Amino acid sequence: MSLSEIAVPTFVRLLGRLSGFLDKAAAHAEAKKIDPAVLLETRLFPDMFPLVRQVQLASDFAKGTTARLAGLEPPKYADEEKTFDELKARLTRTLKFIKSLDQAVIGAAADKDITFPAGGGTQRTLKGTDYLVLSGLPNFYFHVTTAYNILRHCGVELGKRDFLGVPASS
């Protein structure tokens, strides 16, 4: 097995699930006559990021992790989304980018040194597997789950199935 079998299906699948959360959130806002901007700016606590930033960060960790494993500099996206449609377009763009990467290069990255930003202007270098396990996946899941929790807290009718999807049986 290779890193691409773990990384790519996770990011592709969960970015799709996240886009589905946004569909339900937009429908909820319309049905309850809530300004969508209120949901996009909701936080679970004052010093946490609002929904819009959680989605941007999920996108950033998905494209950042896969780009670096593929040996490329991650593309920068302007953080300017103001609507559910704009956020969904960013997720579509992120998915398209990930699918454009050379899966064989990602698959061969387990023992390659990957250098990535580690906060406060510092950089860190880890082997590809460690980078994925210690940084890429936990950060990505953190922001996708927090987006889900913000929407649940706002009363949007999401369930575990929206998060997991229905895995194909083998």
Added chain:
Amino acid sequence: MSLSEIAVPTFVRLLGRLSGFLDKAAAHAEAKKIDPAVLLETRLFPDMFPLVRQVQLASDFAKGTTARLAGLEPPKYADEEKTFDELKARLTRTLKFIKSLDQAVIGAAADKDITFPAGGGTQRTLKGTDYLVLSGLPNFYFHVTTAYNILRHCGVELGKRDFLGVPASS
């Protein structure tokens, strides 16, 4: 690389982080004179699970996923925890169980059929890699992150570093 390089470090690491959240939660309850049971029963929305259940489920997915990948029936733990200390003891027990498993068997499980409960009394069978990527990891991360979010929502001073830890530089 093998499945054990992805699965085991993730569960071991995040169970330790989760135990750290509970330490901060217990200290917060003491400092603010909050009954710990109030935090343990807090939910982000009335039809979501409370903190105590999120921690039990994180334990269940950690031991369930690793046991099945190791070819064993997961041990059943009674869901009777009523205090932070009891929850921490469950996490310690879960960690001890995971570390007792044969890592080589987990490492060879990528293409093995794994049968697991899929809700409503049904069962599902997936290859080891798919089981880990589509069920084990997302479920586990979901419950650990939701426990974090409940505590953040209650004002417990946790930060991203409590969730990620400090990965060893290579």
